[in-house]
Amino acid sequence: MPEIWVEKILDEPELYILRIDDERIKYFEATWDIPEGITYNAYLMKTGDAVVLFDAWKKDYTEEFLETLRKLVDPKEITHIIIHHTEPDHSGAIPAVLEANGYRAQLIGTTFAKRFMEGFYGEKVVENFYTIKDGEERNIGGKTFRFITVPWLHWPDTMITYVVEDKLIFSCDAGGGYGIPEAIDDSDEEVVKRYLPHVTKYIVTVIGHYHKYIVQNIKKLKSLGIVEEARMILPGHGLIWRKNPMRIFEHYERVGAGIPEKDKILVIYDSMYGFVERRMEVVIDELRKHGKKPVVYRFTDKEAPAVSDILGEVPDSEAIIIGASTYEAEIHPRIRYTLYEILDKANYEKPVLIVGAFGWAGVAGKKIETLITRSKFDLVDVVESRGMPRSEDEEKLREGVRKLVAWAG
Ligand SMILES: Cc1cc2nc3c(=O)[nH]c(=O)nc-3n(C[C@H](O)[C@H](O)[C@H](O)COP(=O)(O)O)c2cc1C
Ligand SMILES: [Fe+2]
Ligand SMILES: [Fe+2]
Structure with missing residues (x-):
């Protein structure tokens, strides 16, 4: 059985990580050897009258996802599901979540995300889909959710969510990495050091084809001022960054730009x-x-x-x-x-x-x-x-x- 982590990240707003460690996988995207494995991270926030789910897990772990989710909430109570990116390593379990939810929740994502979700999972899944515009803000459960598109990190559909009052960045693939870190966040330097080479390998193999967009998109987020002020970066794979949130995007920038290590x-x-x-x-x-x-x-x-x-x-x-x-x-x-x-x-x-x-x-x-x-x-x-x-x-x-x-x- 793969290990599952359900941990409370914050009290206000009430925020949880739902992480599964996929050590069964051998070839990510049926190509990339990853003996180090990978994690899929989803997040659940309870705020005011809203229960917001941020992404989900791969389809293979649908049962485990529902079981884990039920420990935190009755799926029927979920009011919003934010789809940052539709690649099935994050969206695979969404159809089953909607089923358990009685299709009450509103899906939120880009126009591309809506189109891709419909393509992958059928019309019913996108019946209640709200398409965002880049930079748009919505009040959900008393919080300001700002949606920012980051095209090609990893697909054209990709966006991040910034919760303004709490300075939280939900970044999905951006800021993610391969590997199964022994912790959920970056508080232990030894864990971070072991993890970062897996991040580099992930960046190159998964988004390397678009590496100039890494630099462009991080520049965009920086110009919005949210990278510097972020209290936490919560990606869809690997560690959460809360001790030093800037560090992961700086690492992404270095890899995107190909900054060399001396003499290597x-x-x-x-x-x-x-x-x-x-x-x-x-x-x-x-x-x-x-x-x-x-x-x-x-x-x-x-x-x-x-x-x-x-x-x-x-x-x-x-x-x-x-x-x-x-x-x-x-x-x-x-x-x-x-x-x-x-x-x-x-x-x-x-x-x-x-x-x-x-x-x-x-x-x-x-x-x-x-x-x-x-x-x-x-x-x-x-x-x-x-x-x-x-x-x-x-x-x-x-x-x-x-x-x-x-x-x-
Ligand atoms: C299956 C095979 C195909 C080869 N095809 C060519 C070829 O098309 N042209 C050529 O000049 N040498 C060819 N060679 C010879 C090798 O390129 C040559 O022996 C080279 O020095 C091999 O270096 P290596 O032993 O470090 O691999 C072939 C060798 C093998 C085993
Ligand atoms: Fe992806
Ligand atoms: Fe992913």
């Missing part, structure tokens, strides 16, 4: 029989001579790292080195897929050095060069040669690394 160089390669590997040993040796810290992921006949983990390493790297063998007149399949995902999800302005090995006609280096040239990444050099690296190849590799290091600064 990401090295990714495949090697079937060790020829690329011999080149990469030279590359890594030269990196270390320059005081750089290579973070190495390799695909061999013994290991295959998760592409989701590699993606999480891109934003804070100073530069990237890709080593690939030519495979049936193509880039080796593992690197091909990894590169495809990097260019889609983690397309940053960072220098790239390409290293290739081939048997009879080098193709991988040139193909990667074309892909990199068309991307935001900056091509530093391509060092590709046949079979065993000779001393002149080794010199070219070292020279390539020196150029990369000079570029990365």
